[in-house]
Amino acid sequence: MERTQRRRTHQKILLPLALAGLTISACGGGSGTEATGEYDPDAEITLTIAWWGNDERVQMMMEVFDLFEDEHPNIAIQAEPTGNPEDLFNRLSTDFAAGGGPDIFALGGSMPLEYGAAGQLLDLYTVEDYVDIESYGEFSRVDATIADELYGLPTGGNSIGLLLNERLFDEVGVPLPEEDWGWDDFVEIAGEISAGTPDDVYGLDLRIQDALGVYVSQSTEYGLYDWDGGLLASEDELEPWFNQTVEMVENGGLPDPSIIVEHHNVTPDQSLFGTGHAAMSFAFTNQMPSYTAALGDDPIHVVAPPTDTGLVGADVSPSQFWSINAGTEHPQAAAMLMDFMLNNHEVAEIIKDDRGLPFNPEILETVQPLLDPASADAAEYLLQIMEDPIGKPPAPPGASVQRELSQRMESDILFGERTVEEAVQYWINHMEEQLEQ
């Protein structure tokens, strides 16, 4: 008698457990990109959010979440930040494989397209009642759009410019470059500055990953890739680029190859430019605060890269995106949080240009007067470029190998492991192989 009763109690516990298990796995398995149901302002909701960045950014985000929770007492936010983007992407992909993941998260580069194509992201048009999409111009949505489905909204815009350390230019007595300068002038100036400064100061801190795309765009107009996701860059642009690099190592404008390689993947504050050991460097404009902080009193100036074709080659592109998990149980609430982070003026005063200059024109108006001088300089440069946008096609899936490949070919050339022609051929073959997949 006692025994049967005990068995029944077991069943009482086990049955709901089993059902719960089924429901959970059902949720995880569903990878539809439709938002279902209505937002219920009385329902208790917990949203998980993930991004990458430093402690300052964490502080900033916490402040934003406090404001959001004050406005929506039924929603609790659980923050899951990581230090660098790779950690977040590794985490997301393993989460997705297991059928879970945070409700809303930051993505970069071609990730919105890659994850979106794999069915892991929510089409934001299904929640457009909850997040303002209209304020984002067509050009700022291209990098997250597949077949009329939108997989992310940009946190802000970014462009590549040439940073100049004015103190070093003054020291050598080289005038700051004029607007219409060519690459030959550039090579010459780099060499001049190296010659006129102490041995451990160089003309250029070359970060190929930032500069190559701009250089190629000046000839191909649309950059490295075409609109069909194929490769647009060819020997005609790549060979001159690498030859020029070799030339600058020879004329002293660039440091010893082992120093270049040593600084391939360092953060701005550890780079040659950031430590005052180089007079010029290509960089993304949203890195200005990091460089300014690292250089202290040295004034930095942003100018357009040199060009031989009259085209600037630089384009304004989204620095990061906010995207929503296709498997989230609270698509509307997640969209509300996204809207709050992107389109709320009070929040904009906290975040400013931390993830790029806001694309929403009204938010930009709020942010612009609050920028420090270096960031304001960068913003001016950015707006100037935005006036005449190139309209580059988005980086296609598979393009994310470009950075690593370019660095590898650069060091192969500089250390004499491959000739320029061999390296360029390898680069093209490998890129084409990756883009086909």
Added chain:
Amino acid sequence: MSSLGELRTIAKQTKAQKSEKRAKRTYRDNKAGFVFMLPWITGFFVFTVGPMLVSLYLAFTDYSLLQPPQWTGLDNFTRMWGDERLWKSLEVTFIYVFVSVPFVLALALAVAVLLDRGMRGLSFYRSVFYLPSLMGGSVAVAILWRQVFGYDGIVNGFLGLFGIQGPGWVAHPDYALGTLIVLNIWTFGSPMIIFLAGLRQIPDMYYEAANVDGAGKVRQFFTITLPLLTPIIFFNLVLQTIFAFQNFTQAYVVSGGTGGPSDSTLFYTLYLYQQAFNSPMQMGYASAMAWLLVLFIGGLTAVNFWLSKYWVFYDD
């Protein structure tokens, strides 16, 4: 007669009963053992055997984590043949193993013999020499290594005293692997401790007899110490070889995850990691690579055991 027969049957029966009891008892004993082992067994099957079987399956698929794996048969394995970076990574790994392991063993043995002479403060020195192997695999030391052998590092600072300007050692394809080999040799502490224990096992009487016969220290080392230590050397050799094959952290941190410059520090495990986690993620190919590594390590260990017949001397 009949009573005797009866007695025999009774004896047989009790014997049978006894053995049955014994069988039951051993069974019960084993059961207790299994219960105690249960946590380990569960972990072993869930966290080791399970994932291994899954990775064996994935080795025959195309799997990006984002979408379900697709069966591709032997594609991953045929692709390995044509993958020049994979062969480069094997070359790097084999150089690393074949250069660093002998040095580690030689240095560990030399220091162990020195320490075995019973000097004052022995335990202090033992700890000092052991310390690097506790830290050597850590990220912190790898970062330190990057600085020490960097362009502005201590090594070049020292060379600068003699007017020599060295390259950035960790960022030059001719030297980068060398700095990692030095790092591995520096962590000779754990084989050293094992050697020390082995040296203590050699009975003093051999040395006493050798002394009486007039054999010098060098002769004693080669004819007594070394032969009696061969089982320990063998043990360390097998272990260090396996460890060296699996080196990952140091190469990852020192090269910033790239295996550069020019793939000169592209260890097999690092390339495997890149295939798995760098975009585009190819878990299937990485799994196939992992199984190739298992074959390599297994094969080399087998060769080691086979060769051991010819040089390892067991005292008992």
